[in-house]
Amino acid sequence: MKTVKIVGVPEHFNLPWHLTIEEGAFEDRGIHLEWTDVPEGTGKMCQLLQDGETDLAIILTEGLVKSISQGNPSKIVQEYISSPLLWGIHVANNSERTSIATLEKDKIAISRMGSGSHLMAYLHAQDQGWNTDTLQFEIIDNLEGAVKNLSEGSGAYFMWEHFTTKPLVDKGLFKRLGDCPTPWPCFVIAATNAFLKSNGELLKHILEVINTYTIEFKQIPSIDSTLANRYRQQLEDIQDWLSRTTWGQNQMALKTLDEVQNRLISLQLIDEVKSSKVFLYSRV
Structure with a gap:
């Protein structure tokens, strides 16, 4: 059993991860996915990636792009939530x-x-x-x-x-x-370069599992009630949120990456547009 550390915010967006873990979907593939909630959000998760204290993170797009641009040794593996926040x-x-x-x-x-x-x-x-x-x-x-x-x-x-x-x-x-x-897809799956270097097949299995769940997530019977109960939300609010939210299963588009970088440059939050190879993990 291979242990993989993953972090994310304790919010409704991440229920698919918890369901896959609870149902043993990763363990069936020999993976112990060790989830840690990070209520402090993206800034803290960038630091955890930077310091090698986690392997993966479910993290906000703009925060990770800024952090990688400034030297965080990590990559965007794929989109997670492809709709705006x-x-x-x-x-x-x-x-x-x-x-x-x-x-x-x-x-x-x-x-x-x-x-x-x-x-x-x-x-x-x-x-x-x-x-x-x-x-x-x-x-x-x-x-x-x-x-x-x-x-x-x-x-x-x-x-x-x-x-x-x-x-x-x-x-x-x-x-x-x-x-x-947000003017772009809001959450991505990130991984450290150190993890990616030697765990390509392992990552492939993790993505296959989570993408299978997210494709079908909205069709789970009474998923709106489950979300409302677990996250202490009103049912009508969760239904509104579900109607606005789309899970992604593909790598971020180059156009989106350029849009994020150019906006951050316009705000003087990063210094230059860098190659997509700096940011995006290639599964090939």
């Missing part, structure tokens, strides 16, 4: 702010530098026509830290996946002022 834009529930326009000069609560909440704040500000050179950030580690930060009067705003934060909005902890979708 819907980022909710939140303030404390008792805040007097009622529109996105009122946030221009405010600090932004982020999990860490290089995270999705960090990079999407830049993209959103650019979309709004704001000066991205003047953005200020407060590090809050995770969603729990964001609740504490905003509720204690920081005055910051916070961007996080719309459906994950929906229960907090419903409870009156956050007020959502709007949403900002």
Whole structure:
């Protein structure tokens, strides 16, 4: 039995991985897939890949592209979620702010530098026509830290996946002022170069298993109820999320990679467009 370490956020997107593990689909192929939740998100997972503390990660596209561009010895193996991520834009529930326009000069609560909440704040500000050179950030580690930060009067705003934060909005902890979708497929499967160097066949088996599950995921009987129960979501919210979400089974398109790099360059978050060979793993 070969142990493979994998990390991802503790969110509904990753239920296919948990189902495959629980049903023994990887063990049937001689693989012990050791999953670890990383509530801190993409910035933390980039560090884990960089340090060789995980073999694989289910990670946000823009965060990984930035990290690889800056030297992270990892590759994109394939897309995982091929639809955009819907980022909710939140303030404390008792805040007097009622529109996105009122946030221009405010600090932004982020999990860490290089995270999705960090990079999407830049993209959103650019979309709004704001000066991205003047953005200020407060590090809050995770969603729990964001609740504490905003509720204690920081005055910051916070961007996080719309459906994950929906229960907090419903409870009156956050007020959502709007949403900002990613302009590209949102999650990819990443692997360290060290893992890829000697585990090509092993990776092939892992991808065959997860891709079989994701192709059929929406057809699982009562999968909406299962998701709602496991992730403490309202059934109608999960149904809305499922209707928007598509799982991918193929490598990222070169056009998409160029789009991500060019956008990050426009924000001065990376220095240059690099070859696709730097970023994309070839299964051939």
